[in-house]
Amino acid sequence: MKLPLQKTAAAMLVLLLLTAILFIGIATEFSGQSETVLASWELKWASIADAPTTEDAAAISEADWIKVMANGSKQIVPEGINAAWQRFSLPYFTENSAILINKVYGNNIKAFLNHSLIYDSQGQSNYNGSKVLISLPEEATGGQIYLWSSSGGKEFGIEGEIRVGSYGKLLAFYVKQDLMDLVIGATLIFIATVLLVCSLFLKRELLSSGLLLVLVILTFGVMVVTYSPFLPLILSNHGRVIELIFDLALFILLPAFTFYFEKIFGPGKNGIVTRVRKFQIGYSVFCVCLAMLNVLVSYQLEDFYKFMSVTVIGFLISLQLIFLLVLAIIYAYSGNTDAVIFSIGFSVFTILSLFELVLYYTSSGDYDFYWWKWGIVVFVVSLIVILGRRFARNHEQLIEYSRDLERFNDNLQRSEKMEIISELAASVAHEVRNPLQVTRGFLQILGERSGKKEKEYLQMALSELDRASLIITDFLTFAKPGLETVDRLEVYEELKHVAGILVPLANLQGGAIELKVEKDLQVLGSSAKFKQAFINIIKNSIESLQHEGLITVTAWKSGEQIIISVQDNGEGMNSSELGRLGEPYYSNKTKGTGLGLMVTFRIIEAMDGSIQFQSEKGEGTKVVVKLPVTVRK
Secondary structure, rough: OOOOOOHHHHOOOHHEEEEEEEHHHHHOOOOOOOOOEEEEEEEEEEEEOOOOOOHHHHHOHHHHEEEEOOOOOOOOOOOHHHHHHHEOOOOOOOOOOEEEEEEEOEEEEEEEEEOEEEEOOOOOOOOOEEEEEOOOOHOOOOOOOEEEOOOOOOOEEEEEEEEEEEEHHHHHHHHHHHHHHHHHHHHHHHHHHHHHHHOOOOOOOHHHHHHHHHHEEEEEEHHHHOOOOHHHOOOOOHHHHHHHHHHHHHHHHHHHHHHHHHHHHHOOHHHHHHHHHHHHHHHHHHHHHHHHHHHHHHOHHHHHHHHHHHHHOOOOOHHHHHHHHHHHHHHHHHOHHHHHHHHHHHHHHHHHHHHHHHHHHHOOOOOOOOOOOHHHHHHHHHHHHHHHHHHHHHHHHHHHHHHHHHHHHHHHHHHHHHHHHHHHHHHHHHHHHHHHHHHHHHHHHHHHHHOOHHHHHHHHHHHHHHHHHHHHHHHHHHHHHHHHHOOEEEHHHHHHHHHHHHHHHHHHHEEEEEEEEEOEEEEEEOHHHHHHHHHHHHHHHHOOOOOOOOEEEEEEEEEEEEEEEOOOOOOOOOOHHHOOOOOOOOOOOOOOOOOOHHHHHHHHOOOOOOEEEEOOOOOOOEEEEEEEOOOOO
């Protein structure tokens, strides 16, 4: 089964994009570094009430400064402290130098060099573990940096590494290290856009599933992009906006994801999936309203909002992932192929996400999420595969419906033809048979009184009359195929009798008949009509035989059916000839009328059976008759 060109092209595009992500990730891992990494710096706790000036920082006693190692343990913030000073000395560089700080926490970041302010976040960004790249003036060589960080919450200060070096090289390192997040996120957003366009052409029953998948992939992409530490470098004055966009995408994702699951696998036992989805919608609406209220009151509800949108929602995400994974595994165990695909992708995403959530909470929020984005990539691929399978099934059903309609039309036309011929046969046969019998009688009388030559002609006339009588008999059988007397027939005995009748004819054609019939096979029907049907079938096979031909008659039981196969190695038929079998007056024999095969069709139908022909030109023909089995009493 081939999918339409548009769907194939879209699938190839998605695979190319995902392959590009992997290559970029590999290239990033092997990127070089050529800057100085500071092994340590000094820390002095402070409070927001203190004015962030370097004069005050310089006046701090040397004994109050705490040495902090880059790879050391995290400093515990004393009670009542909400700000900190950090200082470190710069190595010597020629020009265009810069500082790259791996992790900075706080709402307000200021950097001073030689009592001059060289960087100020102006409180616009909420640095939640983000990187900061600070360009240094030319006179910065060998100077001392004082860095002020403050926060209304619990997190502020520096963690991780401080790199000092060429601005261009640090920027390149910064881009290579974190560009992957933007590439993955942008790719997911692009895939969502492509799927949105494709979804507009779907049928109504698939449209909702397609749009929900678009929403899931789109929110995943937005979350990856806005979580990236690369974004604050580009939008340094819009940190709050970036956070809100991330939260909004998360609030939309949770119910949309559950809704998509519900569309694929149903509402679950007692509608549990539906109830979970409704709860998530309610909680997401609550969080959105809380976020708007927090903005309106100038972030005075920040602590409560963080608790509801980070701590509580993290717990709910963990429950949701476990709940949906368990359901998916149950569906997969019951044999649902879509559930198997979903479970594989979702398992990767769930295991990585839960693992990182555990690390995040056990480290008091100091852990940076990394692997979850790769879990998203794997999971999105599984979702796209599931949707593609639904497209394929829909396409296959459409083709199957078209075939059924074509078969229905063919059967309808055939039925109409049969009705017409039945009426014609019933009326003509009765009117013609009696005159033929009278004519035959007179010809026999004349034959007794005629000479040798006349007798020869009269015998030919009698043969043609007998042939006409057989045709009329076929007409009557065709017009009234019903079984006047129904008996329990032994298939072996009936076919043995038919073979015995036709063996001499087969021998005259240089062929043979071979029986491979199981015993104790019984069907209901008329013995005369059963024999007539198979005499017609086997006789057609005999007439198609060539030198050393063989006809094999096989019968066996399969379930609730008796299957009888008649196979020859004769001249066979092409597809056009096969398609016309059973049509009125069609025959590929010189003197054939097609009535014998039509009668066979009607007899098999009257016995509630079916008949099929399989043939290739030069390879012979196989006829398969299926009749309902009758249990011996």
